[in-house]
Amino acid sequence: MLTKQKPQTTYRTLEEIRQRKDELLDQIQVDNKKISTKWNQLFAKHEENSKGEYIATLVSNSVTIIDLFFLYRKLKKNYGGILGLFGKKKR
16 A cells, blocks of 8 residues: 655754744644543543433333343244244244
8 A cells, every 4th residue: 555655844944843843732732632522522421310210221121131031932932943933934
């Protein structure tokens, strides 16, 4: 894979080097602020659920698990398992 080469700038004085160094430092600081903002958004703490919401979520997840268990039992009994669904015919 070919990499794109940046044109090289020739500096003639120390002042030009210092100016370029200051420009790069400013760019790094701006990028650092952007990165830290994104980082903080990514790992922001979410609000705590109340006890009512916690219990509602717990009940909902429990019902889903029970439903999946009964679906598995039905498939196991009628078709010999989930993978047997496509190969066997119902008795």
